[in-house]
Amino acid sequence: MDYGKVREAVIKDWDGDVLPSLSGLVEIPALSAAYDAAWERNGHLRAAADHVRDWIASRGLPGAQCEVFQLDGRAPLLLVDVPATTGAEARGTVLLYGHLDKQPPLGDWSDGLGPWQPVVRDGRLYGRGAVDDGYSGYAATTALAAVQAAGGEHARAILLLETGEESGSPDLPAYLEHLSDRLGEVSLVVCLDAGGGDYERMWLTASLRGVVQATVTVRVLETSAHSGLASGIVPSSFRVMRRLLDRVEDSVTGEVTVPEMNVPIPEERRAEAEALAALEPGAAARRYRLADGMRAASDDDVELILNNTWRPTLSVIGAAGLPDPAVAGAVLRASTSLRLSFRTPPTVDAEAARAALVKILTTEVPYGAQVEVGDFMLLNGWQAPATAPWLAATLEEIGDQVFGEPCRSLGIGGGIPFMEMLGRRYPDAQFVVTGALGADSNMHVPDEWLNIAFAGQVTEAVAHILDAHARN
Structure with missing residues (x-):
């Protein structure tokens, strides 16, 4: 040719x-x-x-x-x-x-x-x-x-x-x-x-990486109520949601704690990450326009690359039940819904991860609040x-x-x-x-x-x- x-x-x-x-x-x-x-x-x-x-x-x-x-x-x-x-x-x-x-x-x-x-x-x-x-x-x-x-x-x-x-x-x-x-x-x-x-x-x-996406809804009331009258008596749906999220993600480190979403990192992939980091030091963080004063999740380029390719992460990509701040009234809302997007390592079984997530979020829920987990999108890596x-x-x-x-x-x-x-x-x-x-x-x-x-x-x-x- x-x-x-x-x-x-x-x-x-x-x-x-x-x-x-x-x-x-x-x-x-x-x-x-x-x-x-x-x-x-x-x-x-x-x-x-x-x-x-x-x-x-x-x-x-x-x-x-x-x-x-x-x-x-x-x-x-x-x-x-x-x-x-x-x-x-x-x-x-x-x-x-x-x-x-x-x-x-x-x-x-x-x-x-x-x-x-x-x-x-x-x-x-x-x-x-x-x-x-x-x-x-x-x-x-x-x-x-x-x-x-x-x-x-x-x-x-x-x-x-x-x-x-x-x-x-x-x-x-x-x-x-x-x-x-x-x-x-x-x-x-x-x-x-x-x-x-x-x-x-x-x-x-x-x-x-694979994907496990789900919409999680926490319901505490049949209808919303005046926040001054109901707060302190009825737990906030947002607070219950916050506690549930703590079950699946360490809010300090960002580590996803669901066992079924974690795998050992192969040595050849770690070596690949090290070579990539050496090619252009600092590039992993520089690619994104961080807000003034904001730092990346780590100062170690290799760890950033592995975080992005072989470790599970959680992003909250959507919400419902939360009015715009400009029109938010004094209301204790009946429910909160969040769209959760887990990025999972390449070798994780998405169906096993989904089942584990549902069990974690719906077992022994604080105050007996109603929790629904659905609208899944699953993708193996x-x-x-x-x-x-x-x-x-x-x-x-x-x-x-x-x-x-x-x-x-x-x-x-x-x-x-x-x-x-x-x-x-x-x-x-x-x-x-x-x-x-x-x-x-x-x-x-x-x-x-x-x-x-x-x-x-x-x-x-x-x-x-x-x-x-x-x-x-």
Whole structure:
């Protein structure tokens, strides 16, 4: 394969074809189903899938079949089937994964920017879904086209773009079952829903944390009462909630104390964290805009990295029953609800963690208050398998030829449901979990942006991997 032609093809396609269509995808308010109860009626998820399908179909990949599937009551899924190049038919299936659903706008965007308003500025494409991860289908398709344009080879490739990742991928198991005959024997998985610590090198994800989310409601009254009359007689629902939280988290250290959410940290992952900390001392805390005077959870970079990748954490991400302070009256409220989000280590069993959480929060509740725990979202974590020699050699080459810096591995505190599902289904496959996300690219928050040049380099790297896989 002519590497110069790969780069030339990637740059040409990104500048001339990818950016206009990706900008059109940003304009579609394709909120994930968890954030849009009327998603099916609104049709935005289907519109996003159709938009990308039409663009891929226009690229003219020989023999490519593009089809949007929509099982009854489930969010749509786009599948693109590209035949192997001549001579690579026996190399199994390469599964390239991304998603088209998006997070909500979540707050005020900067002047001149908006969630559904694509803006190219200083080498960045701004807009919701640009980097998380609407670009993925475009990058995968462009990589396949570049391989062919440069005389390279690739195995049969299946591009799978779902529309439920931001909701925990609840429909993926059904689609995997429905499409099992179409997927064949997967020997390589390339996921483009990740990234790393900078835009200088290719980052490989070594592990992903899982998720246990639940809404906890504490009820102390049938109806709210005047706080002056009821306080001291009726315990506050907030105080009961506070005591329950103390059962699962040490409020001083932040340590999650649920045994089923803790695992030993593998030595190789600790060594990986030490190498990452040495690469850029202080970077773990600097990536986030701490309030004036605020300190990170630790002064030790290695411990911060391990906290974020191999230790469970609790975030309270939502609340109900609490009025805005400006209109809060003198009321002892009947109930308090909190949305709890536990990030769990890669090897924790999410179902076991859920059962333990329910038992802890509903047993011997203070004052006999009513406690409900429900509305769960569960996601198991994932740990990458050992890297095959051919892939290790290719990654070294990519570091030299594409980025000019060695590739690096790191654990990521977030989760990608599909990886754990595929890891169980295809235990012998190689996994390349990478992407254009950076710690400062604002996924899930206002002013999300994609580093366009870096996304092009990631595309080029994927082309190298596809060709190496076909030849090995």
